[in-house]
Amino acid sequence: MTKKFQSLLAMSLMLSPSMVHSAKEPLPLKATSAWQIDYADDRCRLARRFGEVETAVYIFLDRYGPGEGFRLTTAGKPMKTSLLKDVAEVTFGPSESEQTVAFNNGTSGDLPALHFVGRIRIAPPSDEEKAAIAKLDKNDIWIDLLPISEERQKALRYLQIGKPLRQSVILETGSMKAPLAALDACVDDLMGHWGIDVENHKKLTRPAIPTNSPGEWIKSSDYPSNMLVAGQPAIIEFRLSVGADGIATQCHIQATTRPKEFDDAVCNSVMRRARFYPALDSEGKPLASFYRNTVHFQIP
Incomplete structure (x- = not known):
């Protein structure tokens, strides 16, 4: 499959150098690139940069097949942690609940990176879904989670990474409706490449x-x-x-x-x-x- 990139957003927002943050305050980072969608041979990737120079953070949302889940990677100096592995606090806000996600500490290029393990969605399972998951026996795989509506995707404004970072980071994503729709379209194209009747x-x-x-x-x-x-x-x-x-x-x-x-x-x-x-x-x-x-x- 030919690799191609498509810009989803035309405007890049710059972080004001006059903003000052205390060590205890979250570090807000505005987007400094458009969303990029990468049609690779066997996966689809959304990528974007936030912040400038020393505060720059890159996020990657990888999807390897249909569904709402994705693999999340965050890279940049603000992602540095001494822990080799642990769980991180991840929130797609302001409308969705915090979720804890396991990660491995590593690098992306020459930058510190958190490689989150497994697939997550923009929202954790509901209490009812968590109860059903807890009852799964070893021969079950998963339960069908209720779809996340386009209205909820549109309502998103940021991605916050808390623990294990010494200073939590808020990546100002804006609405995720258009980026996630582009990821869905990429996966349809990917399945067609596999010979699947989409x-x-x-x-x-x-x-x-x-x-x-x-x-x-x-x-x-x-x-x-x-x-x-x-x-x-x-x-x-x-x-x-x-x-x-x-x-x-x-x-x-x-x-x-x-x-x-x-x-x-x-x-x-x-x-x-x-x-x-x-x-x-x-x-x-x-x-x-x-x-x-x-x-x-x-x-x-």
Whole structure:
């Protein structure tokens, strides 16, 4: 797929150099670039810069398939923390509740970065949804969360990162309706690139669902020994092509933080153990589809 970038917003806002902040006050950063949408080969990315020079912070929202979730990365000197891993306080405000999200400390280029683990949405699950999630057994994957309306997306004005930062940062995003709509359009294009019938998949009565727990697909003994000795964490986004008979036919690594040897071990393990109930179309008939997930490998 040809890589292309599309500017969503024409205006760049500059941070006034006269603004002074105490150590205890949040650091507000205005946008200093337009939103950029990156149509990559196997993922869609929203990116934007906030602040100037020493205070510059870049955010990346990566989506590897359909749905409202995304992987969040924030990079810049204000993101520096001594913790190798922990949970961060993340709020899409002013209308959505704070959520705590696990992260790994790392870099993006030569900048300190928080690499948030797993997929998040602009809003955490409701209390009712959290209760339902708590009741999931090991053979369940997730529950269907209520969609976040366009009105709620439009009402957003900022993204705030609190703990573990010594000074919380407020990134003045403005409305997220147009950027998230562009991310949705990119994912539709991405699925078409995979050979998926996008319109049929929007009407599925059931997606491809594992018949056994994904947590049992990969075991520590599956990893190359030199990767285990290194002891470094790994985050791997993968996608399986799943036939109308429920059999996985191909494994695709969509993004990885580890060498190819590690990726191959993941795909080999998943292909050997994953089993599925096939996806069903609007008439309840099986059809070829896909399954996506993330492997987070962490030495305790």
